[in-house]
């Protein structure tokens with residue numbers, strides 16, 4: 681199973697094998713900090729490959745599985761469980 685890592689762009693974060701376009705590397709503490717202060721951002725999960733996203737909207741196309749339209753909102757509990765399962 682390929683491992684996933686964290687990426688960021690402005691206030692958005694992504695957890696996947698591949699980053700969305702123009703996202704750069706991020707560290708787990710940055711993601712934990714974002715989870716504690718989401719403001720208008722929501723939590724998203726790709727229902728095909730379990731990539732995660734924090735942002736106002738999810739990517740249209742998942743950068744890891746390349747399927748369009750698979751992101752749905754998720755809970756903080758599921759979000760954290762998926763990180764533990766897939767983190768490098």
Ligand SMILES: [Zn+2]
Nearest residue numbers: 726729742745
């Ligand atoms: Zn995916």
